[in-house]
Amino acid sequence: MKTLVLPPDERALAYAKELIAAGEVVAFHTETVYGLGADARIDAAVKKIFALKGRPADNPLIAHVHPDYDISALVEAPPYTAALRKAFLPGPLTMVYPSKGKVSPFVSAGLATLSLRVPSSPTAQAFLRAVDLPVAAPSANRSKHVSPVTAQHVLDDFDGDIPLILDGGPSRGGIESTVLDCTGSVPQILRAGLVTREMIASVAGDCGVYHMRAGEKPKSPGMAYKHYAPGCRTAYFSADALGDAVRCYAREEGAGGAPCFLAEHAVCERLGGYRTLDLGETPAAMAENLYARLREGERAASLLIGIAPTVRGGVMDGVMNRFLRAFGQNADAGEEL
Numbered sequence: 001m002k003t004l005v006l007p008p009d010e011r012a013l014a015y016a017k018e019l020i021a022a023g024e025v026v027a028f029h030t031e032t033v034y035g036l037g038a039d040a041r042i043d044a045a046v047k048k049i050f051a052l053k054g055r056p057a058d059n060p061l062i063a064h065v066h067p068d069y070d071i072s073a074l075v076e077a078p079p080y081t082a083a084l085r086k087a088f089l090p091g092p093l094t095m096v097y098p099s100k101g102k103v104s105p106f107v108s109a110g111l112a113t114l115s116l117r118v119p120s121s122p123t124a125q126a127f128l129r130a131v132d133l134p135v136a137a138p139s140a141n142r143s144k145h146v147s148p149v150t151a152q153h154v155l156d157d158f159d160g161d162i163p164l165i166l167d168g169g170p171s172r173g174g175i176e177s178t179v180l181d182c183t184g185s186v187p188q189i190l191r192a193g194l195v196t197r198e199m200i201a202s203v204a205g206d207c208g209v210y211h212m213r214a215g216e217k218p219k220s221p222g223m224a225y226k227h228y229a230p231g232c233r234t235a236y237f238s239a240d241a242l243g244d245a246v247r248c249y250a251r252e253e254g255a256g257g258a259p260c261f262l263a264e265h266a267v268c269e270r271l272g273g274y275r276t277l278d279l280g281e282t283p284a285a286m287a288e289n290l291y292a293r294l295r296e297g298e299r300a301a302s303l304l305i306g307i308a309p310t311v312r313g314g315v316m317d318g319v320m321n322r323f324l325r326a327f328g329q330n331a332d333a334g335e336e337l
C-alpha cells in the first residue's frame with residue numbers, strides 16, 4: 001500500500017477517521033514521539049498494531065484520548081489522581097488505572113489495568129477529537145528499534161505497511177511519556193519521562209519509583225525488553241573513560257570501519273577532530289535530540305560509541321534510561337530479554 005504523509009488538515013482528519021472506523025492503523029504526531037494508533041475497542045485493530053511492530057503480546061499499550069473525553073467510562077480513577085490530571089494533562093504523563101474492561105483485552109495484554117494518555121500535541125488532539133474514541137497506540141517504531149520523532153522516522157520503519165501518517169513536525173519532547181502507576185495509595189513511576197518524580201511529588205505529596213528486581217515479573221512489561229537499539233554496532237563508555245573510548249574509535253577505523261561518537265556537547269568539544277553526533281547541552285535538548293541522533297548514527301556509522309552524559313536527575317533519569325538501553329547497558333530494569 002501507499003503510505004500517505006499528510007498535515008492534519010480537514011481532508012486528512014476525515015481520512016484518518018475513516019481508516020480508524022475500518023479497523024486500520026494510523027500513525028500520528030505527539031509531543032513525545034510518534035504513535036501508531038488504532039481503535040482500542042476493536043480486537044483485530046489492536047492485534048494489527050502488535051503484528052506490525054513485532055511487539056510481544058504481553059507488553060500492554062497506552063490508550064490515548066482527547067482532553068474532553070470522559071475517562072470515568074474507561075477506568076476507576078482514585079481521588080488523588082484528579083490533582084495530577086489538572087497539573088500535567090494534557091501532556092507527557094501516562095496514568096495507569098484499574099480498568100473497567102471497556103476496551104479490547106489485547107490493549108492491556110491481560111492486565112486488570114488500563115493506561116491513559118492525553119497528549120498536548122495539536123495534531124494528536126485534532127486526530128483524537130475527530131475519532132472521539134480511545135486510540136491504543138505504542139510508539140510508531142518496529143519493536144526494539146529507536147522510537148520515531150519525525151514522520152520520516154515512521155516512514156523509515158513502516159513505508160508501504162500503513163496507510164497514513166499525520167505529520168505534526170518533529171516531536172519536541174523527544175522521549176516517551178512518564179508512565180505512572182495510579183492503582184495504589186501513592187503514585188509510582190514505572191517509566192521515567194519528561195514529567196519527573198519531583199514534579200509529581202510536588203502535587204501528590206509523594207511519588208515512588210518502581211525498580212524491577214531480577215527474576216520478578218515486571219509491573220510495566222515494556223521495561224523488561226531491550227529497546228531503542230540503533231541498527232549498527234554500539235559501544236558504551238562513561239565520560240571519565242574517554243581515553244578508552246578514543247582507543248575503541250581508533251581500532252574501528254583501523255579495521256576499515258566508520259566509528260562515530262554520540263555525546264553531550266561539552267564532550268563533543270573535547271573530541272574535536274573525531275566524528276561526533278552532538279546530543280546538546282541541557283536536559284531538555286538531550287531528551288529532544290536523543291532518538292534523532294541515534295537514527296542518524298545508525299545510518300552513518302558502523303560503530304556508534306556512546307559516551308554517557310554527566311548531568312543527572314530530573315529529566316535526565318528518563319534520558320539516561322533510554323541512553324543505557326540503546327547502548328545495550330542494563331538500566332534499572334533488571335534482565336533484558
Ligand code: TXA
Binds near residue numbers: 190223
Ligand atoms: O509518549 C508515549 O507514551 C508514546 C506516545 C505514542 O504516546 N507511547 C509509548 O508507547 O511510548 P509504548 O507502547 O512504546 O510504551 C508504553 C509503555 C510500555 O513500557 C508498557 O509496558 C507500559 O507503557 N504500559 C502500558 N500499559 C500499561 C499498564 N496497563 N500497566 C503497566 N504498564 C503499562
Ligand code: MG
Binds near residue numbers: 138139147
Ligand atoms: Mg515504544
